[in-house]
Amino acid sequence: DLLGTLINLMEESMVFEVSEEHRDLIIAVRMEMENKKVVLN
Numbered sequence: 001d002l003l004g005t006l007i008n009l010m011e012e013s014m015v016f017e018v019s020e021e022h023r024d025l026i027i028a029v030r031m032e033m034e035n036k037k038v039v040l041n
Contacts, residue, residue, distance in 0.1 A: 006033075 006029055
């Protein structure tokens with residue numbers, strides 16, 4: 001499940017130090033997920 005994998009990556013990023021580039025990607029994915037949630041709701 002891609003979404004589950006992304007969520008796991010985001011949770012891990014809270015615990016482990018991640019590169020600036022990775023952090024930007026996570027933020028972008030999270031924003032995209034929020035947009036989709038709004039569309040679904």
